[in-house]
Each structure stands twice: as C-alpha cells, then as structure tokens.
Amino acid sequence: MGRSLGSGSSRSAWEAVYDIVREVPRGCVTTYGVISKRLEGRLSARAVGWAMHVCPADVPWHRVVNASGGCSTDRLPSARPGLQKALLKSEGVKFRKNGTVDLEQCLWKGPG
DNA sequence: CCATTGACGAAGA
DNA sequence: TTCTTCGCCAATG
Numbered sequence: 276m277g278r279s280l281g282s283g284s285s286r287s288a289w290e291a292v293y294d295i296v297r298e299v300p301r302g303c304v305t306t307y308g309v310i311s312k313r314l315e316g317r318l319s320a321r322a323v324g325w326a327m328h329v330c331p332a333d334v335p336w337h338r339v340v341n342a343s344g345g346c347s348t349d350r351l352p353s354a355r356p357g358l359q360k361a362l363l364k365s366e367g368v369k370f371r372k373n374g375t376v377d378l379e380q381c382l383w384k385g386p387g
Numbered sequence: 388c389c390a391t392t393g394a395c396g397a398a399g400a
Numbered sequence: 401t402t403c404t405t406c407g408c409c410a411a412t413g
Contacts, residue, residue, distance in 0.1 A: 307395050319408035320395040347394040
C-alpha cells in the first residue's frame with residue numbers, strides 16, 4: 276500500500292520507530308532512548324525524535340516521552356501545552372509531583 | 388558539500 | 401540539584 280515517501284532508498288528507517296511506538300499499550304509510555312536501543316543503535320535518540328515529528332496519525336506519539344519523563348511536545352509551538360499530559364492521564368499514566376511521567380511505573384519495557 | 392536545527396541522552400562542573 | 405557541553409543521526413537551506 277502506498278508507503279511512498281519519495282526518498283526511495285531503503286524506505287525510512289523511522290518505520291521501525293513507528294512500529295515500536297504502535298506496540299506500546301495504553302497506560303504505558305516509552306522513551307526516545309529506549310526506542311533507539313530497540314533499534315540496536317541504528318538510529319540515535321535524536322533521530323528518533325526527528326522521526327516522531329513526522330510520524331503518521333496512527334502512531335500514539337503521546338506515549339513517547341523523554342528520558343526524564345517530560346513531555347517534549349509541550350515546548351512545541353504547534354502542539355497544545357498539556358495535551359500530551361492530558362492524553363496520558365486519560366490512559367491512566369501516573370505523574371510525579373514535578374509533572375513528569377512516573378517511568379518507574381509506566382515505562383513500557385517491551386514485549387519481553 | 389557545508390552549516391544549522393531538532394519532540395534526545397549521558398556526563399561533567 | 402541545576403546548568404552546560406558533547407555526541408548522536410537525519411533533514412533542510
């Protein structure tokens with residue numbers, strides 16, 4: 276199906292990123308660094324973040340936070356402040372007093 | 388081809 | 401504990 280991105284060469288490596296994010300269950304979150312490690316270093320955390328800003332609509336981008344559990348999208352002018360946090364809260368994700376996600380509780384450790 | 392930027396991460400001061 | 405610096409990969413001008 277139409278997965279044409281124009282770049283042609285070996286598709287976008289981000290597809291692997293999207294696949295991982297799509298596997299994150301509701302009420303859990305993951306981080307850019309974790310995704311990068313899942314890709315065996317094929318993409319750095321920075322590249323993962325880059326991929327996320329061009330991710331399709333079927334990707335639960337709100338379940339991806341930074342290593343500190345902070346919602347990086349809050350600093351995006353194109354994103355609504357507090358939107359990601361609201362979505363995560365709606366899914367049952369716990370937040371700490373400082374406003375960051377409780378990774379100890381909600382960080383998705385993968386299928387295994 | 389070179390310089391800059393970006394939804395990051397870890398280490399050092 | 402907070403702020404700064406470097407490294408990382410990909411995209412854009």
